[in-house]
Amino acid sequence: MRDRIDRLTANLGQAIVGKHDAIRLVLVALLSGGHTLLEDVPGVGKTLLAKSLARSIDGKFQRIQCTPDLLPTDVTGTNIWNPRTGEFEFMPGPVFSNVLLADEINRATPRTQSALLEVMEEQQVTVDGVSRAVPHPFFVIATQNPVEYQGTFPLPEAQMDRFTLSLSLGYPTETEELQMLQLLQGGTSSHELQPCISLEEVQELQQLCAQVKLDVSLQQYILNLVRATRQDEEITLGVSPRGAVALQRATQALAFLNGQDYAIPDDIKYLAPHVLAHRMIPSGGRRASAIVERLLSTVPIP
Incomplete structure (x- = not known):
């Protein structure tokens, strides 16, 4: 499956210039069966990344522009009366997709945000007592602006806990930004990307990732880090x-992305700030990521 990983990474690199670490982290979330929270300022390529990923895996892409007047049924779908048949018909919402972009998720009300809780954890939507499974694979990329908070609703802890990892794309370097301008001058866009792997291959990759060996000592290391935060x-x-x-x-x-069939401590140390920080609530003024880095330097490595 190595060639499929390389093709997918290269395909995303055609649209997202210079963000190799961000692409790798998003693929980690996808292949682990989780979801991603992108916390960054507008205009750095968050939407482009989501659309490019959907094109690359030949998946169905849906976008939700979160606003205070967005309703839960705008996310999950609802039953609508059909006068011809004399019955209610279910009209599926945007969650019935393979890649769902929840743009500026913290601008939606808590009631609407909670519409994503079930589907992100259980891969299904319950409307009027009927549960319907969403397509597989199902991957949510949510974005929020960490600078401007006027008119926003902070994500509750239960919602933050649904995201496998959070990351920031950041501004490109001068060389990367020049390369981006040159690509756009030639008319290159995410719409021109061609699928490089299928949805079935993505599911196969997810199954192979679950078979990667994790030694008991590494599981204990994960537990020690997690319990240290408590x-x-x-x-x-x-x-x-x-x-x-x-x-x-x-x-x-x-x-698995690194070509290994077993994990090592460095894999855990690299991912810990992205996986753990957004799940924590610091008591003082320190950033959660700085606390995680401190714990990584104190918790013994197996």
């Missing part, structure tokens, strides 16, 4: 057991 004086809310599972699955996916 006992640290600078943290009000530590990482949940779901966070430990997410870190294990992400570690397996990263090892």
Whole structure:
């Protein structure tokens, strides 16, 4: 499956210039069966990344532009009366897709945000007592602006816990930005990307990632990191057991992307800030990612 990974990475690199680490992290979330939260300022390529990924895996792409007047049924779908048949018919919402972009998710009300809780965890939507499965694979990329908070609703801890990892694309370097301008001058866009792998191959890759060997000592290392967040004086809310599972699955996916059939401690150390930080609530003014880095330097490595 190595050639499929290389093709997918190269295909995304045609549209997303210079963001190799971000592409790798998004693929880690996809192959581990999780979801991604992109926290960054507007205009750095978050939407482009989501659309390019959907094109590359030949999946159905849907976008939700989150606003305060967005309703839960605008996300999940609803039953509509059909006067011809005299029955209610279900009109599926945007969640019935392979790649769902929830743009500026923190601008939606908590009621609408909660519409994503079930589908992100259980891959299904329940409307009027009827549960319907969403397509597989199902991958959510949510974005939020970490600078401008006017008119926003902070994501509750239960919602943050649903994201396997969070990351920031950041501004490109001068060379990367010049390359981007040259590509756009030639008319290159995500619409021109051709599928390089199929949805069935993505599911096969997910199954192979789950088979990557994780030694018991590494599982204990993950537990030690997670439990350290619950006992640290600078943290009000530590990482949940779901966070430990997410870190294990992400570690397996990263090892697989690196061409290994077993994980190593460096895989965990690389992913820990992205998987654990957004699940924590610091008690002081320190950033959660800085606390995770401190814990990584104190928790013994197996």
